[in-house]
Amino acid sequence: MTQNKENAVKVAEKLAKYSQSIRYEDLSEKVIHEAKRTLLDTLGVTFAAKGAAAVDIMWKVLDSFGISGKSTVIGQGKKTLPQYAALANGCMTRYWDYNDGYGFPMGKGVAASHPSEIIPTCLAIGEAEKIDGKELICSIVLGYELSGRILRSIENRSLEQRGWNMDTRGSFVSPLVCGRIMKLTTEQMENALGIAGSRDMILGILDTAGEVNTMAKNLRHAYTGHTGILACMLAKEGFTGPVRVLEGEKGFNQTLLCGDMNFDTLIEGLGHFIIEDAEYKPLVASRTASGHIFATLENAKKNDINPADVARVDIYASTRVSEHTGDPSKKYPFNKESADHSIYFLTAVALTDRAVGLNQYTPEKYNDPGIKELIGKVVVHADPDLFDRDHKAGGRSVVTMKDGTVYDTTVLEPVGDNTTNPISDKQLEDKFFDCAERVMPRAQAEKIRDAIWNIDSFDNIGDFMEMLKF
Secondary structure (H helix, E strand, O other): OOOOOOHHHOOHHHHHHOOOOOOHOOOOOOHHHHHHHHHHHHHHHHHOOOOHHHHHHHHHHHHHOOOOOEEEOOOOOOOEEEHHHHHHHHHHHOOOOOOOOOEEEOEEEEEOOOOHHOOOOOOHHHHHHOOHHHHHHHHHOOOHHHHHHHHHHHHHOOOHHHHHHHHHHHHHHHHHHOOOOOOOOHHHHHHHHHHOOOOOEEEHHEEEEEEOOHHHHHHHHHHHHHHHHHHHHHHHOOOOOOOOOOOOOOOOOHHHHOOOOOOOHHHHHHOHHHHHHHEEOOOOOOOOHHHHHHHHHHHHHHHHOOOHHHHEEEEEEHHHHHHHHHOHHHOHHHHHHHHHHOOHHHHHHHHHHHHOOHOOOOOEEEEEEHHHHHHHOOEEEEOOOHOOOOOOOOOEEEEOOOOOOEEEEEEOOOOOOOOOOOHHHHHHHHHHHHHHHHOHHHHHHHHHHHHHHHHHHHHOOHHHHHHEEE
8 A cells, every 4th residue: 555654643633624614615516416406305205204114213213302403304303402313313314225326347346336325424513504505515525535535545345345334434424514614623523533534333244145125224424413513512612532533543544454544545535526426316226236126127117028937037137236135045035125236036027027126125025925936036146247347227027938038137237336327317206206205295395396407595504404204
């Protein structure tokens, strides 16, 4: 590893000053527009989570506290403390696993994340601090930037490959974003980073191949928002933390990364804002699984496949996808958290329903005898020569019928690939309405849509948050 020695010290100070430096006036129209796209996409999938069991439990627990505050619980409309709003809204955002992503190749795998998960935290603390829409955009851009820089700075093996969850990065992103919004001094932000960054390491068991996923998956990043806000509140009053949490003795780099963090990458960035590289999901499933799902959907539709006549389904995907979503522990899922990461279930519903959307995740689907029978016919293959070469989300679906007919379809550049097949504004709006209209009238969804495209005209985002009651 090569790095500038100057950057190996006072990392917290450098990151704090960078976080304070971003100005709306300096952002390009493209970056500002992308921030609005991420806000539209994120709020849509957040709305759709209303009524989910995990969300109902969260609301019930927060209500039992009997604590009021200045930050809105989206959907419910009640006001609570910002750290609790960040927790509740973050849980909603993550529930469907339908929010955008950012990733890059690392060996035969991918270092991937959902940077949009900082948005519930931005809204929660931003409403409490009465920031305007321009500052909201800056905080979102910053959150994406820090999230991507942290992932890219970890060399040789990703956090996931080391046994930790990628959302561990939120422990360092959240306090810096919140510190900016709260207008902390550089020193206070350094301490907030130390307070938050020294406690919220997230175990990989919350999203790994060999274990069933649970509701706790929805709290991974949300809890870092909760902690980041609290850390900033403490630091503002003089509470101190280890400012060398990243580079210090037994700090993050030494303990978790074995010295593999490149501080040049962390501090200097890529030369453009990482938010420009965000990719949006067209399907309610693991983003990297979209290639083989689209291949199966195309197979089913163009060949008018009758699921009852299927003898075998061979799915070819990258090594990472095959391992991440092809493990037997998720073969017969019984909850949403595991179903959207199961090649077997996703293939079966794609063949049966010819759709992989919000309506495919129900107990009736998980227990459907026809779905279960199809799952038993799915065979997963890792195809590194074809798919790992370019690190794309491509996939291949080979359906063999009982009469011996074989239908073979490959999709190399599925919708959502930012470089070859990006999602348009119109497609994002369609996705937003599909999510929002599950819980609100079309007219209300349209008003929120319009407000998001003009969020930088709001003098106080509290006025915008008032619209998010339904």
